[in-house]
Amino acid sequence: MxxxxxxxxxxxxxxxxxxxxxxxxxxxxxxxxxxxxxxxxxxxxxxxxxxxxxxxxxxxxxxxxxxxxxxxxxxxxxxxxxxxxxxxxAYYFHDFQKFSYYLQHLDQTSITTTDELITDLNKSKNKKVLGPHKNVNNYFNDMRAKFRKCFVIKDQKLDFQLLKDSDKFKKCKIDSWKWYNDDGKTxxxxxxxxxxxxxxxxxxxxxxxxxxxxxxxxxxxxxxxxxxxxxxxxxxxxxxxxxxxxxxxxxxxxxxxxxxxxxxxxxxxxxxxxxxxxxxxxxxxxxxxxx
Incomplete structure (x- = not known):
C-alpha cells in the first residue's frame, strides 16, 4: 500500500x-x-x-x-x-530537568507542596525511588554534574551550585539547558x-x-x-x-x-x-x- x-x-x-x-x-x-x-x-x-x-x-x-x-x-x-x-x-542524563520542572511548579497545585514531597522522598525506604542517591539534593548534584560533563563549551548557564543536604531545593539555569545545545546557540x-x-x-x-x-x-x-x-x-x-x-x-x-x-x-x-x-x-x- x-x-x-x-x-x-x-x-x-x-x-x-x-x-x-x-x-x-x-x-x-x-x-x-x-x-x-x-x-x-x-x-x-x-x-x-x-x-x-x-x-x-x-x-x-x-x-x-x-x-x-x-x-x-x-x-x-x-x-x-x-x-x-x-x-x-546528554540525552540520557537530561531527565533530571523534568523532575526539576515538576518540583518548581508543584506548589501551584493542590496535590502537595514541594517541601512535603521532597521530605517524603528522602524518608522513603524504597531503593527504587532515588536509586543510589541518599536524598533529593544528592540526586540533583549528581545528575547536574553528569549532565554538565557532556558539554565542552563554557557558559554561565551551565554552572550550578552544589546543594547541601539541609538546603531547600533550588532551580539552577542548567535545569533549562537543552540537551542538544552543545554549541550554545541551539x-x-x-x-x-x-x-x-x-x-x-x-x-x-x-x-x-x-x-x-x-x-x-x-x-x-x-x-x-x-x-x-x-x-x-x-x-x-x-x-x-x-x-x-x-x-x-x-x-x-x-x-x-x-x-x-x-x-x-x-x-x-x-x-x-x-x-x-x-x-x-x-x-x-x-x-x-x-x-
Missing part, C-alpha cells in the same frame, strides 16, 4: 537495531540512550501504520510529528563521531532542525501538526448535513516518503557504529534488502503515476 510505511522496510530496521544491541561493545549510558531512541522510532512508525489502517488520520499526523522529533534527535547524536557519546549521554527544536538542514522536513512534518495537537483546526474538518456532523480527517501520503528514506539512512548509520565485523556484514545485507524494497516501491509508484 502507498498509504503506509512498508512493513518489509520496518523489518529490516528492526533487524539492524537488534544487531546494534547485540554488538560486542560494552553497554554504557550513551548506548542505552541510542537504543531507546531507535526502538521508540521503530515503534512510532509501526503505530503510524496502525492508525492509518484504522483511518485515525489526525492521530497519525500527530504521531508523525513525534516520530520526526525522535529522528532529529538520532540524526543529531550520530552527526559527528567525535561527539556522539557526549550527545547521547536554543530550541527549530534551531536544531535548521542546524541539521532539516528545515523543509520541519515545515512539512512538524509545524503543520500543531493544529492537530491543540485541536485548533477542528472547525475546518467538520462537514455538516441536515441531520449529521462528521469530521473529515486526512493526511498527505507523500509525508511517508521521508520515513521510508530515514529507514535506509539509519540502517546505514548503524553499520558504522557496530564493532563486530560479523554483525556489520549482516547490517550491510539488511541495507541492501531495504534498498531493494525501497527502489521496488519507488518504481511501482512511478509506473502507477504514468498510467
Amino acid at each position: 502507498d498509504q503506509i510505511i512498508d512493513n518489509a522496510l520496518l523489518k529490516q530496521l528492526d533487524e539492524a537495531i537488534k544487531l546494534y544491541i547485540d554488538d560486542d561493545i560494552q553497554c554504557d549510558e550513551s548506548k542505552v540512550a541510542v537504543i531507546s531512541l531507535l526502538v521508540s522510532y521503530h515503534s512510532r512508525m509501526n503505530d503510524i501504520n496502525f492508525l492509518i489502517n484504522n483511518h485515525r488520520l489526525n492521530s497519525a499526523n500527530v504521531l508523525m510529528r513525534v516520530a520526526f522529533e525522535t529522528y532529529v534527535y538520532l540524526k543529531y547524536i550520530f552527526e559527528k563521531n567525535n561527539r556522539m557519546k557526549n550527545r547521547a549521554k 536554543l530550541d527544536f527549530l534551531h536544531l532542525a535548521t542546524r541539521l538542514n532539516l528545515i523543509d522536513e520541519y515545515a512539512a512534518l512538524y509545524a503543520p501538526t500543531s493544529d492537530d495537537i491543540h485541536s485548533d483546526g477542528l472547525q475546518h474538518q467538520l462537514q455538516f448535513s441536515r441531520n449529521q456532523i462528521t469530521v473529515q480527517e486526512s493526511f498527505d501520503p507523500l509525508t511517508l516518503v521521508f520515513f521510508r528514506g530515514s529507514i535506509l539512512e539509519l540502517i546505514q548509520t548503524l553499520g558504522k557504529y557496530i564493532h563486530s565485523s560479523q554483525n556489520r556484514r549482516k547490517v550491510t545485507q539488511r541495507l541492501q534488502k531495504a534498498r531493494t524494497i525501497y527502489l521496488a516501491r519507488h518504481s511501482l509508484h512511478l509506473l502507477k503515476k504514468n498510467h
Whole structure:
C-alpha cells in the first residue's frame, strides 16, 4: 500500500537495531540512550501504520510529528563521531530537568507542596525511588554534574551550585539547558532542525501538526448535513516518503557504529534488502503515476 510505511522496510530496521544491541561493545549510558531512541522510532512508525489502517488520520499526523522529533534527535547524536557519546549521554542524563520542572511548579497545585514531597522522598525506604542517591539534593548534584560533563563549551548557564543536604531545593539555569545545545546557540527544536538542514522536513512534518495537537483546526474538518456532523480527517501520503528514506539512512548509520565485523556484514545485507524494497516501491509508484 502507498498509504503506509512498508512493513518489509520496518523489518529490516528492526533487524539492524537488534544487531546494534547485540554488538560486542560494552553497554554504557550513551548506548542505552541510542537504543531507546531507535526502538521508540521503530515503534512510532509501526503505530503510524496502525492508525492509518484504522483511518485515525489526525492521530497519525500527530504521531508523525513525534516520530520526526525522535529522528532529529538520532540524526543529531550520530552527526559527528567525535561527539556522539557526549550527545547521547546528554540525552540520557537530561531527565533530571523534568523532575526539576515538576518540583518548581508543584506548589501551584493542590496535590502537595514541594517541601512535603521532597521530605517524603528522602524518608522513603524504597531503593527504587532515588536509586543510589541518599536524598533529593544528592540526586540533583549528581545528575547536574553528569549532565554538565557532556558539554565542552563554557557558559554561565551551565554552572550550578552544589546543594547541601539541609538546603531547600533550588532551580539552577542548567535545569533549562537543552540537551542538544552543545554549541550554545541551539536554543530550541527549530534551531536544531535548521542546524541539521532539516528545515523543509520541519515545515512539512512538524509545524503543520500543531493544529492537530491543540485541536485548533477542528472547525475546518467538520462537514455538516441536515441531520449529521462528521469530521473529515486526512493526511498527505507523500509525508511517508521521508520515513521510508530515514529507514535506509539509519540502517546505514548503524553499520558504522557496530564493532563486530560479523554483525556489520549482516547490517550491510539488511541495507541492501531495504534498498531493494525501497527502489521496488519507488518504481511501482512511478509506473502507477504514468498510467
